[in-house]
Amino acid sequence: MPSTARASRLLRAGFAAMLAVAVLLPPLGASAQQPASRELPDVADVVDKVIDAVVYISTTARVEAKGQMPQLPPGSPFEEFFEEFFKKHGGEGNNPLDPHRQRRQTSLGSGFVIDPSGIIVTNNHVVEEADEIFVTFNDTTRLKAEVIGRDSKIDIAVLKVKADKPLKAVKLGDSDKLRLGEWVIAIGNPFGLGGTVTLGIVSARNRDISAGPYDNFIQTDAAINRGNSGGPLFSLKGEVVGINTAIISPSGGSIGIGFSVPSATASPVVEQLRNFGETRRGWIGVRIQQVTDEIAEGLAMGKANGALIAGVTDNGPAAKAGLKAGDVIVRFDGRDVKEMRDLPRVVAATPIGKSVEIAFLRGGKEQSAKVMVDRLEEAEKQAALDKPAPQQAPAAEQPGKVLGLELSTLTDELRKRFKIKDTVKGVAVTGVDRDSPASEKGLQPGQVIVEVAQEQVASPADVQRRLDALKKEGRKSVLILVANADGELRFVAVAAR
Template identity: 60%
Template sequence: MTSALCRAARAILATAPVLYLVVAPAQAKGPDSLSELSTQVSDAVVNISATTVDAKRSARNDGPNLPPGVGPGAPFDDLFEEFFRRRGQGMPEMPRQRRSSSLGSGFVIDPSGIVITNNHVIADANEVTVILNDGQKLKAEVLGKDQKVDVAVLKVKPEKPLKAVKFGDSDKAKVGDWVLAVGNPFGLGGSVTAGIVSARNRNIDSGPYDNYIQTDASINKGNSGGPLFNMDGEVIGINTAILSPSGGSVGIGFATPANTVEPVIEQLQAFGETRRGWLGVRIQNID
């Protein structure tokens, strides 16, 4: 009897590792490759270059008016500055332009040239340029922008129809679902990263629409405005922000859900602004 029990115990112990080896790979299985999906969507993702021109005054003290051709940047600027300094006067203030550029990402939702990005990518910009995946540069017109949702709609005039992507139902995205982020990190150009939905309805105290999709797909500076795709190639979010002490990706990125931005985009296309409802309420004490 004892011998039979020992043989049965050895049989169970011998089969346990086999069962583990069969089950474990199924638990860890992910997408075999994201190459096909990346190829499918990459041409619809664009780089955004926004240039701001600030007309500033020089830091010099007020002084007498000077004739044309004399002043900051003129051939004898140093001589005139020394002359007025000895007389106790400063050179007059002269207008100077300072150009600053910011880089971001965007994506095409209509082959005719409708491009979506974040509002903070193009806010206050004097010039906006959309750079296609093939390197072609197109000047963009801002059709409308919404600061609260942080979204902007641009219009370009391409020579031929552009590759476009469509929005998906972001409410169907579940924690643990695979996602793909495509964008222009640090101005390097089209880059693809993958991850999962880490959390839903995340509040980061950034505004009235704090219901972000959190993902561990690598998102860096320059990815703002780029799309977050599900495995069907649908845009379920716009990559908007990261949480990072260093300024680089630490695996905590946030995307504005498609179901939040899509109604706003429709209004920006139709009216150039977002028309929200309002409720007038006055509060008073009741005795």
């Protein structure tokens, strides 16, 4: 029996040890060092502080109505009946038989007050072409608004209302300080429901969704729907860090992918619209494109970075400074240009009239130049006024075939067939082999080869000579500058077979 008693004591000790282990061990599948639980943020106080500054915008516009009388067989007894009915009951401007008949179209959006005097920010597309704009506040006060400035390039508009008392306002914060995963709050007017609050995080930054030349959107999973456009995206400090502008959604509703214009991008534009009623962006007169690995190899660059100049505006700041097509801008006014889309934003934000230093690569070597920044809007107006003078077409030359391309000198007949402008000079592409490297890069009949390896060409023989020289140098690809019928340029790197 002593052995039995000893066994019993050991059994009790074993159970106690198992219980101790059970208390100390984490649940199945959990980490041994599980961090303390983190609750969702309480945003009620933030919302209370800012919601009176959020407004709901409704607009009306007159648009041409597409309507017509029912299609009836000629001579039908109903034809005369319907015609008389529509003329009698359609009313002035509403007759379906009138090709200029109009109807009133309404739209809804959101916005926010940035100045107690009645200055409101929203999206340009919310108020674009509107005949009347009304702003409704959280206390249901409804005021008529007027547009004091708009900018389609980043989709911003600034409105003004006349209120009989100072309005609740919020301030634009610093979106550059946002971190991935940071909590943000969207408030707006989705589907016309009025003050709606949604919570999410910053999913990504610097998103390019091809909405404009200065895309660098904040992506968020805070629910954003139709009607949220122009509304604020708040930080937990109650500062506006973004302006809700777009969503990706097959259904039209939120699927957790929304985009906001960063406050850092919007702030200078808002100030310009308030002060001048228009934007005043910097401009240096270059057309640029992305540097791919193949283009980098064709330009003898070590790695793909910077903004490749595809064309230079005649007598523009860059042209006066000596920059030309094929140069790659890698720094602008001391700021690195890591990729193409960095350059338009930094140039646009540069004060007009400032002399800046540009670092660029030419022939694989870095050089620098001083450029005087001009005004974009003035350049756009001038470009619209300028009309190109006709150029004499070169003498015709027998077509040739290079890189799977059927080439010919530009003649009047080819210009007419492909509607190529007189200002475009080079070698015409008249055919493309479907399985050729050129076809893979998107070259098409009607385009014009302007340069091969940064040397101008005027005939198929010129193209062939340049290609032969590059092959002797051991180049794996050939860099071609191609123009479309309107003269817009881009570089293409084609395998040198």
